[in-house]
Amino acid sequence: MTFRIAITPGEPAGIGPDLVLKIAQYDWPAQLVVVGSKELLLERAEQLGIDIELTEYDSNQAAMPQKKGTLTILPVPLKAPVVCGELNAKNGQYVVETMRVACQKNMDGEFAAIVTGPVNKGIINKSGISFSGHTEFFATESNTADVVMMLATEGLRVALMTTHIPLAYVSKAITYDRVIKVTEILHSELQSKFGLDKPTIYVCGLNPHAGEDGHLGTEELTTITPALNTLRDRGMNIIGPLPADTLFQDKYLQNADAVLSMYHDQGLTVLKYKGFGKAVNITLGLPFIRTSVDHGTALDLAGTGLAEVGSFQVALNEAITLAERSKNDR
Numbered sequence: 001m002t003f004r005i006a007i008t009p010g011e012p013a014g015i016g017p018d019l020v021l022k023i024a025q026y027d028w029p030a031q032l033v034v035v036g037s038k039e040l041l042l043e044r045a046e047q048l049g050i051d052i053e054l055t056e057y058d059s060n061q062a063a064m065p066q067k068k069g070t071l072t073i074l075p076v077p078l079k080a081p082v083v084c085g086e087l088n089a090k091n092g093q094y095v096v097e098t099m100r101v102a103c104q105k106n107m108d109g110e111f112a113a114i115v116t117g118p119v120n121k122g123i124i125n126k127s128g129i130s131f132s133g134h135t136e137f138f139a140t141e142s143n144t145a146d147v148v149m150m151l152a153t154e155g156l157r158v159a160l161m162t163t164h165i166p167l168a169y170v171s172k173a174i175t176y177d178r179v180i181k182v183t184e185i186l187h188s189e190l191q192s193k194f195g196l197d198k199p200t201i202y203v204c205g206l207n208p209h210a211g212e213d214g215h216l217g218t219e220e221l222t223t224i225t226p227a228l229n230t231l232r233d234r235g236m237n238i239i240g241p242l243p244a245d246t247l248f249q250d251k252y253l254q255n256a257d258a259v260l261s262m263y264h265d266q267g268l269t270v271l272k273y274k275g276f277g278k279a280v281n282i283t284l285g286l287p288f289i290r291t292s293v294d295h296g297t298a299l300d301l302a303g304t305g306l307a308e309v310g311s312f313q314v315a316l317n318e319a320i321t322l323a324e325r326s327k328n329d330r
């Protein structure tokens, strides 16, 4: 028996709908249920010259592998017409509703995973909904206190100690408890989701040269190292904090199952330099599987046919692999 994967196309004026249609040009071993506007997909398909057959989702029917040229759709209506490349705050509520429905159906066990297309955080906030990212949204929606953002491409996994917050708040956010919590979630999910019995985690410092013994910043001495020592005492294999500018070299990375960076651009700049378009974003610590693309809404490419589908394929393949693994573990 196969399972169902929920797909949210994300921002309707961006490339998400284009990529969902491109994904549908292949056979998939799982049923792909797109949670979003049927009219939007049909309109974008016509614009791109893609043939697509949409079948409405019926929870009473058994899940079937998705055949190329087809998609299953769980309709969520748009709030306003869509023009490619033009954000419209009226559709902020639509975008959030697609995520909410997909989340609920995963919580209920009806779907085995969620794969999300890119959203524009700014326009959702402009629509009156406070929103900083899918990662935080799904945590709140599923009542999960702590989750971890991790992006992965071939040969590198990068997890983040802090996610979508202004740089000015990062230092305050890195508390002893946060270092313990995030590292514990990363460690336990490397074991359970990725089958690594005793994962090795390399940890970046926050300050230049990891603080240079307190001369260039003290967070390493006061917070990060004490927390990592506690985790080492609990048996975890943790290296660091090491200077972030020299950590990302092969002699460290070949031994690292993941690198834990202190803030968004410290880790993701390296990850995306290495693997942009071929990476997956995975939320660790949720009660369901959630993966996503490594890129944003690319408003400049929506409706042109030029958007690359590589990262969406990686995200969908990863969701299917994780869902199969989780099914076999049960």
Ligand SMILES: NC(=O)c1ccc[n+]([C@@H]2O[C@H](COP(=O)([O-])OP(=O)(O)OC[C@H]3O[C@@H](n4cnc5c(N)ncnc54)[C@H](O)[C@@H]3O)[C@@H](O)[C@H]2O)c1
Binding pocket: 010, 015, 116, 117, 118, 119, 120, 121, 122, 134, 292, 293, 294, 295, 296, 297, 298, 299, 300, 301, 306, 307, 308, 309
């Ligand atoms: N998963 C997500 O929801 C997600 C991820 C990252 C950024 N974003 C959001 O996307 C919006 C735009 O962000 P940005 O401009 O920094 O990043 P972006 O990824 O949208 O665009 C950066 C550059 O990469 C190109 N690009 C992106 N995806 C591409 C693809 N699939 N194929 C070919 N070229 C591609 C774009 O044309 C642009 O030149 C922001 O609102 C941001 O918050 C969302």
Ligand SMILES: N[C@H](C(=O)O)[C@H](O)COP(=O)(O)O
Binding pocket: 132, 133, 134, 135, 136, 264, 268, 281, 292, 293, 294, 295
């Ligand atoms: N931080 C992610 C990135 O740069 O790729 C992106 O903004 C998406 O984050 P969410 O999955 O939390 O929306």
